[in-house]
Amino acid sequence: MDTLGLLVLGSGVAGLSAAVRAADVHHMRVGVLTKGELQQSTTRWAQGGVAAVLGGDPDSTDLHLADTLTAGAGLCDLEAVRVLVDEGPARVNELIAMGAMFDQDERGEYLLAREGGHSHARILHAGGAATGVEVERALVEAVKKSAAVLLERTFALDLVVDAGRCVGVRALDEHGERIEVRARNVLMATGGGGQLYAVTTNPLEATGDGMAMALRVDAAVADVEFVQFHPTALHHSSMPRPLLSEALRGHGALLRGANGEQFVDELQPRDIVSRAICAQLQADGSDHVWLDATVLDSFDHRFPTIRTALDKVGLDPATDWLPVAPAAHYCCGGVVGDLDGASSMPGLWVAGEVACNGVHGANRLASNSLLDGMVFGPRVVEAIDAGKDSADATGAMRCVLGSHDGAGVPGRRIEPVPIDADTTSGDGGDTAAERDRFQRMMFADAGVLRDHSSLASAIDDAVEVAHRPVSDVASAELRNLATLGAAVVTAAQLRTETRGAHTRTDHPEADDDLAVRLVITGD
Numbered sequence: 001m002d003t004l005g006l007l008v009l010g011s012g013v014a015g016l017s018a019a020v021r022a023a024d025v026h027h028m029r030v031g032v033l034t035k036g037e038l039q040q041s042t043t044r045w046a047q048g049g050v051a052a053v054l055g056g057d058p059d060s061t062d063l064h065l066a067d068t069l070t071a072g073a074g075l076c077d078l079e080a081v082r083v084l085v086d087e088g089p090a091r092v093n094e095l096i097a098m099g100a101m102f103d104q105d106e107r108g109e110y111l112l113a114r115e116g117g118h119s120h121a122r123i124l125h126a127g128g129a130a131t132g133v134e135v136e137r138a139l140v141e142a143v144k145k146s147a148a149v150l151l152e153r154t155f156a157l158d159l160v161v162d163a164g165r166c167v168g169v170r171a172l173d174e175h176g177e178r179i180e181v182r183a184r185n186v187l188m189a190t191g192g193g194g195q196l197y198a199v200t201t202n203p204l205e206a207t208g209d210g211m212a213m214a215l216r217v218d219a220a221v222a223d224v225e226f227v228q229f230h231p232t233a234l235h236h237s238s239m240p241r242p243l244l245s246e247a248l249r250g251h252g253a254l255l256r257g258a259n260g261e262q263f264v265d266e267l268q269p270r271d272i273v274s275r276a277i278c279a280q281l282q283a284d285g286s287d288h289v290w291l292d293a294t295v296l297d298s299f300d301h302r303f304p305t306i307r308t309a310l311d312k313v314g315l316d317p318a319t320d321w322l323p324v325a326p327a328a329h330y331c332c333g334g335v336v337g338d339l340d341g342a343s344s345m346p347g348l349w350v351a352g353e354v355a356c357n358g359v360h361g362a363n364r365l366a367s368n369s370l371l372d373g374m375v376f377g378p379r380v381v382e383a384i385d386a387g388k389d390s391a392d393a394t395g396a397m398r399c400v401l402g403s404h405d406g407a408g409v410p411g412r413r414i415e416p417v418p419i420d421a422d423t424t425s426g427d428g429g430d431t432a433a434e435r436d437r438f439q440r441m442m443f444a445d446a447g448v449l450r451d452h453s454s455l456a457s458a459i460d461d462a463v464e465v466a467h468r469p470v471s472d473v474a475s476a477e478l479r480n481l482a483t484l485g486a487a488v489v490t491a492a493q494l495r496t497e498t499r500g501a502h503t504r505t506d507h508p509e510a511d512d513d514l515a516v517r518l519v520i521t522g523d
């Protein structure tokens with residue numbers, strides 16, 4: 001295969017937005033490598049929508065910026081958020097021009113929803129709460145027309161590094177054969193790692209592969225302790241948990257404890273609502289609270305896909321209160337990138353949930369993730385086209401390279417947990433059973449609520465699992481989950497405070513000295 005100009009790892013909103021721009025606008029030779037079918041991604045599961053201010057008064061990009069900063073609990077990078085809210089509307093309009101259809105009223109005006117932490121209704125949605133399906137559909141159609149190479153069912157195992165530069169990936173192809181794919185630039189857009197936890201909204205493929213690959217080559221990774229738990233996943237045994245979109249609360253659904261009383265302002269940012277639910281669970285001695293959507297009119301019309309999901313488990317939102325509990329949902333941290341997605345390793349770029357570019361801080365604002373991918377994926381392409389080749393001290397990268405003007409969130413380097421990079425083959429036993437056990441351990445010991453002793457017991461377990469032999473995709477995913485898990489636990493141990501999505505029951509307050517990014521990097 002001829003060397004590619006850009007190899008994109010992953011086919012969610014971030015990777016595909018970049019691939020389409022690189023091929024269509026800049027005529028790069030682009031390859032997309034993805035571990036499932038092209039449309040397989042967390043993006044496809046997105047419900048509530050895309051937050052973007054398409055019109056003016058009374059809403060504004062300044063208000064979107066302010067809401068994002070408030071939700072981020074002191075760790076957002078102001079410049080990165082400015083980029084997100086200012087460039088977002090144009091990227092959304094490009095997606096619409098590509099064919100994505102968002103819900104409109106009978107006059108053709110976009111219907112806008114409100115979600116937790118947003119001061120205004122500014123969230124575009126499609127199919128009620130099936131926004132991800134539409135976003136992914138439009139992008140997959142576009143990339144099929146433009147990318148030179150599409151490698152589906154191909155699992156990226158590790159980055160290929162030559163003289164300190166990322167030059168490609170080693171992968172397992174669809175027949176299980178080891179291959180190497182080379183490119184001048186590699187964009188990692190492999191999404192998050194919600195599968196770290198036994199209770200999650202994330203699909204099975206969200207195994208933190210990109211972050212683990214980055215950790216193995218010592219690319220800087222930060223903010224990983226901030227795993228966001230969505231407050232209202234349906235309390236049910238299925239994996240992943242069916243999500244009951246925050247848009248339901250935006251439309252007036254209420255949270256109630258065991259006795260039916262309301263216990264929290266439902267439209268606060270997610271970290272606050274999830275913490276309040278955990279306190280209520282303890283007070284009630286229960287494993288769920290109630291989401292009361294009986295007050296909503298036209299539920300079936302506004303949220304048809306959620307209605308279908310509820311039908312399947314025998315619940316009627318018109319009459320039944322819906323049992324809910326927090327579930328792992330989003331990785332706020334990841335591989336550190338500057339404002340153009342350049343990582344600390346030349347040749348390696350990052351965008352989307354795998355990245356830590358500074359827009360989400362300690363807690364992502366609802367519906368800012370699809371927007372993040374749409375904005376920062378294409379920025380990588382623009383930077384490569386302009387000749388950029390290494391990171392500068394902008395966005396979250398300030399935590400690695402330092403800040404010349406004192407702006408941005410400073411970094412504090414933490415040691416990586418030693419995990420051998422070399423993979424040995426061999427029989428690791430029952431991988432599925434071990435994954436299940438590990439996920440339960442992480443949920444119990446490093447979940448919504450953590451403390452010193454729970455984290456201390458989690459770390460050895462994670463390191464041991466990360467050393468299991470790798471022989472196929474399942475065992476490689478488990479190694480990646482454990483590698484990411486070890487990083488999450490290490491950072492969570494050192495963050496002796498409660499901030500955003502990170503709650504330490506033994507340190508219930510925020511600590512000003514910890515208004516820093518904890519950065520894991522080898523050297």
Ligand code: FAD
Nearest residue numbers: 010011012013014035043047048049156191352353369370
């Ligand atoms: P993804 O969409 O996860 O794509 C990653 C891609 O990388 C996938 O194609 C995957 O198969 C591939 N990949 C991963 N590892 C490898 C590997 N080793 N080799 C090859 N390929 C690999 N956000 C919002 O903004 N609004 C919402 O309404 C919303 N609702 C959500 C609802 C649910 C149920 C969930 C789970 C999340 C929701 N989110 C929402 C979050 C949002 O969907 C994700 O954060 C976002 O889609 C991530 O996009 P991405 O492109 O970074 O990654």
Ligand code: SIN
Nearest residue numbers: 047048245246366367
């Ligand atoms: C939801 O619809 O509640 C999910 C939105 C998000 O994760 O941004």
